[in-house]
Amino acid sequence: MSYLNYQKKELFFDSVSISEIAKKYPTPFYLYSESALLSQYKAFQKTVNQFELGEDHLICFALKANPNPFLLESLFKLGAGADTVSGGELQRALQCGCDPQKIVFSGVGKTRQEIEFALGCHELGIYSFNVESIEELDLINTVAKEMNKMARVAIRLNPKVNAKTHKFISTGYKTHKFGILKEDILELFTKINSYDSIKLVGLSIHIGSQLTDFKATKKAVLEVCKLALHAPEPLEFIDFGGGLGVDYKGRDPEYKLNEYMHSLAEGIYEAELPYHPRVLFEPGRFLSASAGVFVTKVIRTKQSDKVFFAIVDGGMNDFVRTSLYEAYHKIIPVVESGEKKVATEIVGPICETSDSFASGRKIQKLKADELIVVCDTGAYGHSMSSTYNLRRRPIELTLTTHSDIVVHEH
Numbered sequence: 001m002s003y004l005n006y007q008k009k010e011l012f013f014d015s016v017s018i019s020e021i022a023k024k025y026p027t028p029f030y031l032y033s034e035s036a037l038l039s040q041y042k043a044f045q046k047t048v049n050q051f052e053l054g055e056d057h058l059i060c061f062a063l064k065a066n067p068n069p070f071l072l073e074s075l076f077k078l079g080a081g082a083d084t085v086s087g088g089e090l091q092r093a094l095q096c097g098c099d100p101q102k103i104v105f106s107g108v109g110k111t112r113q114e115i116e117f118a119l120g121c122h123e124l125g126i127y128s129f130n131v132e133s134i135e136e137l138d139l140i141n142t143v144a145k146e147m148n149k150m151a152r153v154a155i156r157l158n159p160k161v162n163a164k165t166h167k168f169i170s171t172g173y174k175t176h177k178f179g180i181l182k183e184d185i186l187e188l189f190t191k192i193n194s195y196d197s198i199k200l201v202g203l204s205i206h207i208g209s210q211l212t213d214f215k216a217t218k219k220a221v222l223e224v225c226k227l228a229l230h231a232p233e234p235l236e237f238i239d240f241g242g243g244l245g246v247d248y249k250g251r252d253p254e255y256k257l258n259e260y261m262h263s264l265a266e267g268i269y270e271a272e273l274p275y276h277p278r279v280l281f282e283p284g285r286f287l288s289a290s291a292g293v294f295v296t297k298v299i300r301t302k303q304s305d306k307v308f309f310a311i312v313d314g315g316m317n318d319f320v321r322t323s324l325y326e327a328y329h330k331i332i333p334v335v336e337s338g339e340k341k342v343a344t345e346i347v348g349p350i351c352e353t354s355d356s357f358a359s360g361r362k363i364q365k366l367k368a369d370e371l372i373v374v375c376d377t378g379a380y381g382h383s384m385s386s387t388y389n390l391r392r393r394p395i396e397l398t399l400t401t402h403s404d405i406v407v408h409e410h
């Protein structure tokens with residue numbers, strides 16, 4: 001079910017009229033639906049259960065997709081964990097009520113301060129450091145020793161697979177900076193006991209984002225499960241990362257969820273592990289993309305030879321995916337005017353040619369002051385916004401399950 005629909009030519013999101021909201025709040029803004037987010041989480045969880053991947057599984061929401069505090073609190077209340085990639089995200093997860101024993105910390109550049117913070121946030125520290133190099137492991141061991149702690153650690157495998165996605169968001173190939181190669185992990189296994197302040201609890205992978213073809217996923221899953229067979233002791237968990245793509249063109253919220261889970265289950269099954277480690281997931285995009293829209297207003301239109309421009313008040317500083325990755329997002333009017341559709345360059349006010357939401361897009365002929373919506377922007381939207389051109393970051397509005405609006409401005 002989509003949370004976006006027209007009623008008498010007016011666009012509603014989660015049963016609220018977007019025009020009405022835009023009367024009260026300045027554009028551009030992000031608009032989220034708590035219900036839409038929770039329904040994605042529940043669908044994910046239900047599918048994990050259908051494929052019998054373990055009652056004790058843990059779904060760690062990747063904060064970088066959308067660290068909105070209200071949405072995080074809501075997810076954590078349902079029992080979600082957190083995948084974090086910086087001290088800031090770790091702090092946010094804790095502030096929003098995430099149990100430290102449900103937090104994993106990934107990333108190639110963890111600093112000493114971040115490691116200290118993660119170790120100190122609970123008796124046991126966080127649930128797992130997902131370690132991306134031997135050098136990092138050495139540092140975690142040193143810091144843990146100084147703090148008289150045992151650091152719980154999972155090793156991130158670089159599975160040498162080439163995930164089919166945009167090259168900027170593919171992360172599992174042998175030349176990518178992420179993870180440790182199999183041969184190096186095998187060697188590490190033989191001397192893991194020399195790390196006296198490290199407890200090896202798992203293995204992890206994350207091969208890329210916006211994945212819709214799961215051949216590489218299955219291969220990576222099989223690789224990591226087979227590697228688990230060589231671990232010096234049975235592992236507590238295997239973390240299969242995030243990456244499940246969303247249907248930006250068709251907008252089916254549960255697009256490929258079954259297929260993805262099926263590939264995972266097959267990979268796990270084929271590895272023939274003699275025991276069942278706990279299964280962890282780190283979905284970001286899949287949970288939050290369809291739970292948000294970006295609302296922007298046409299400032300003016302401009303005809304330049306044969307090219308028709310609609311210049312809107314949102315720019316690449318507010319929402320960068322279309323500029324950075326040439327990503328496709330559906331763009332629809334807030335009021336269906338009945339005007340004929342024309343090919344339109346939908347561009348922002350920023351002084352860069354790449355500041356564009358769509359090129360040659362067929363949409364009703366737009367006029368000044370009309371509102372449009374960029375769909376599926378609940379992931380990697382506000383979290384990637386900036387103040388480029390000295391613009392203010394857009395506000396975030398969340399429609400709660402109690403039909404309130406929570407405003408977040410920063």
Ligand SMILES: *Cc1c(COP(=O)(O)O)cnc(C)c1O
Binds near residue numbers: 065085243
């Ligand atoms: C970005 C990231 C994720 C989330 O990826 P999605 O494509 O949003 O699901 C998960 N794990 C790690 C380590 C990441 O860097």
